[in-house]
Amino acid sequence: MLVTLTVNGSLRSAEVDSAASLLTLLRTGLGLTGTKQGCGNGECGACTVLLDGEPVNSCLVFAAQCEGREVLTIEGLSESGELDSIQRAFADAGAVQCGFCTPGMIMSGKALLMRNPRPTREEIAEAISGNLCRCTGYVKIIDALEVVAKQGPVEGS
Amino acid sequence: MGQNALHPSGAVGAPVRRVDADDKVTGRARYLDDIVLPGMAHAALVFPGVPHANVRGVDDTRARSVEGFVATVTAADIPGENQVGCVDRDQPLLAGERVRYSGDAVAITVAESPTAAREAARAVALDLEELEGVFDAEKALMPDAPRVHEGDNAYLQYRVHRGDVDRGFDEADVIVERTFRTNYQEHSYLEPLGALAVPEDGGTITVYGTMQCPYYVQKAVAGVLGIPLARVRIVQTVTGGGFGGKEDVPNEICACAAVAAWRTGRPVKLVHTREEDFYRSSKRHPMVVRYKLGATRDGRFTAADITIIADAGAYSTLTPVVLFRSVAHATGPYEIPNVRTDGYGVYTNRQTTGAFRGFGQPQTIFADESVIDEIADTLGIDPIEIRLANCLAVGKRTATGQLLEESVGLPETLEVARDESGWLAKRAGESARAGSDGRAEPGGASRPRERFLRGIGVGAIYYGVSLGAKGLALDASGAHLNLYRDGSLRIAVGGTEMGQGLLTVLSQMASDVLGIPVASVHVDHVDTSVVPDSGPSVASRTTLMTGNAVIGAATKIRRTLAGVASGELGGAPDEVRFEKGRALSNGKSIGIEELAELCWVRNINTAEEGWYAAPESTFDDNGQGDAYAVYSFATQIAEVEVDSRTGEVHVLRMTAAHDVGRVLNPVTLEGQLQGGVLQGVGMALYESMKTDGGVILTPDFSTYILPTSLDTPEISCHAIEAPYSKGPFGAKGIGETPAMPGAVAIANAVAHATGMRFTELPITAEAVRLRLAQEETA
């Protein structure tokens, strides 16, 4: 079936199986491979994208359910080629190791900061608690998001 | 992070930003499953559904009718040898005759999509004659236990025998003996296993994959295809975590993809789902460790008698190297004159076990560090004092009789962790045992014990860096450096980046040797066609081995440049300095890019090979010898609060002090420490892959519990620098040690808080609560 939706600000269409997930649509249908599949069951958060501004596990959303809706993926944060403030903070703070959780982690952080520009460390930890990371122990990820919060509002907030 | 002052003048030691960070934060980094090739087909594995059976037939009639079906590959289709055993040759790639565990692949299906390939795999009918299985290493030792292979289930034994153990126990005033048990721990790297095999011109094949050890994969692929190594090229893709789990298992994944590609003539991708990954990948060995330790009244250890039973699972895989390390290190980082350690590797019909950060040591560390605390308690000696009194130091000998001549920062790690954690005050007296925040049950009925119990505990460890005496034969690493005419440098190495930051620290090293900015250096992921076999990226050896190879090659280039520079500037070639992009000599300077251009104009080679071989190591029949060239040391201290009503253990704070030889990059080091600490928390409190008769009961992250951001304690990291003369800039390996002492430090803290000693991990809320209940009724 053909699904048409707005991805990172552009209207895109892709032909997918009726059973395909939003994750499959993004990765296979549109070639946006920045969003990762770590479990396929909504348990690891690596596939987190923003659907109409809200973080969702894209592996749990049927592609068909996204007809006409708006999706923001990791590729949409730095379209101009410049890193956005969260990406820069992750890179600077050492919040990246193997990098596989990073896109989903950044999208969860983005959603938090759009909604709550001045979160506490506890609120940050809560907001990313559905995103598993096996490398960092989360400390530097929380550090990075705290740095961004202190810089002022992020785009989209 | 606290660290000793060794002030960096160049890139080494500075908090250089990761060179791969931009790719990873933008989603540009290309992991295996991100690669799509024209004409690519997809593979899936046919699982047996039972753990032990004879295979009588494979019928793919129904699979052929699945839309998009391409091919079925069985053992009979393997052109070379149906064998991927890494150390022992006991493991067929496809179980054509006999299934030995539920993750054994009987066949491979190939189709136009991953979905169709899996549907086809499910449609393959297997005719299996089920056999009785054995699912417990101790039961597998019984004479009447079903045999997993032809020989005895107890197929492997190592020992370390030193001194006179009986006399040592006679000299002891106190002896503690306990049996400890640990279960499977799953690596849970976020990127599942995967491979993409591409048949290419000239009868060659290229296999891309997520992996730690491309040269192992090269050998496995060449073997199953029956073609020479020269026709097999392995390219490591950006790798989403390893922790040991991508050491040998990628051999199997890549070989499956290769056989399927060879058979179909098409590029074939094989990517595991998370559940398949649980079934197929190796785990941390479940171990039973019987530990007996004697000490004199003043706290001097006199003898240790240790038996280790390691569940190898269905195939030997890396158990020989892992068990060697367990046995060699079983006494912990202490000088004990009389030692008898016997370790057994045992086959069962369960998931295979292999390398996992710590490599066979966290299980024995749990035993030795627990027993030491009990001895200290019995003798009324502070746990850190008793460790300081017995611990290894320069001039002391390990259990294998190895004299330590340099780079032993263990005592300092104990002292720094003690002081930074506020150990003495927190350990002292009963006041430490109740929460100081006055939290109490509302209603305040009188209670037999405080609701919240606080405790502090310690664990200390040592880790032989690199492969040691019983590693696979090759313990050397190569590098290929090419300085271009514009002064930029491209580096190819044989060691893999899996998230730990290798590409960054190698860039820093080359930058310092050649005086060029880190931004002028690019390091590639491994391509086996470029760099000679460099062994595996395991055992905390990569920074050391690959780093030395890079430094070797960079030094050759520097020598070339120095010759040209001295000709241009005057002065002796060996007095030319390289700093900030310039060569300095005779009071004058010239840019590196100008020197590189001059070389190009004058037909002077600026590409060089580096090669570094590990110092020789030895291990005789009694386990005596210089088992490893050098050791890394660490101490971690855990502070916990136990809720006596629910049994929940909250880790409040971890203090980690690690002797790393030399800090190469404080940010990436601290990140590795923090991540390792949390893996230790997971092992201590949450992680346990449960199985029943070969079925995994916890094959996903809903049932296999990993620590989340809400489970991370405060982590205080401290680097101790006891430089290693043969290490790159004095550095030693740091990959494994962060994940090693934490679990037992938590167990010791729980013992301090509750007075109860746990001999099994994980220490779940349930385990604590039920023990407390037993005590309350007793």
Added chain:
Amino acid sequence: MPIAHELEYARPETIEEALGLLEKHGSGARPLAGGTDVVPAMRDGNLTPEIVIDLKAIPGLAGFTCDAGLVRLGALTTFTDIIESAAVLEHAPLLHEMAVTVASLGVRNRATVAGNICSAVPSCDSGTILLVYDASVHVVGPGGERAIPIADWFTGPKRTALGEAEIVTSVTLPVPSDWHGGAYVKLGRYGGEDLAQASVAVLALSDGSCRVAFGAVAATPVRAPKIEALLGSADLTDALIEDAKKLVSEETSPIADIRASREYREHMLPVMLERGLRAAARRRAGGGPAYGTRHI
């Protein structure tokens, strides 16, 4: 995903259209709201519908209202909707306290209360809360509309009173108009949001009575009539609470599973009941911890 079988996807825009599809496909149809339970079940092969009927485009199922006296949750109401509603926090704060414990943010943004009770696993968080609020589940089918009392809703593990050709349209909770207090006590295994090993919901009413329900310790979420009768409208003294705790074993029948042993559940339930009763009573009295605070 991948979901390895042929599947039709339908997105009806009216309830009538949805019911028509359900009737046509019978047991081969699976209604879908957030999909957070349906997708994994399909992925594991435990659910193999020939058609999924996405209810998200049906206007009549969306929205929720929250007035003094009645909370109405449209079938598409997500846990995030509940968490973010100030009205819920004011009128039915126990719903809020439950919703924050469900899964992770990405799941809460999709998962619905109606879907949660349709999946009907014994540990479902919504179940105990709806039980103590005496909620009704409103369904519509070929025979028209009907309201099913929540007490009759759960018929077994993953089984409900919903007919094959019916869909849930809303859930209503009569909420006490005067001051009341509640507590949801959920036992997880770690700091991250977990499925409940056991859960207790308590609603303490202004007349002094308490309603109590347990989750994950019987085939379905269950009310605890004996405990409620014992507590009556009496003051929650230490002695009374101790007596109530002794009745827990008569109200529940926990089993061992991969998450916890029977023994641990039996140990924890009285502790959880006590915490729930005390917190609910303090909240009823105008004090106590803010809703959403963990009790364990």
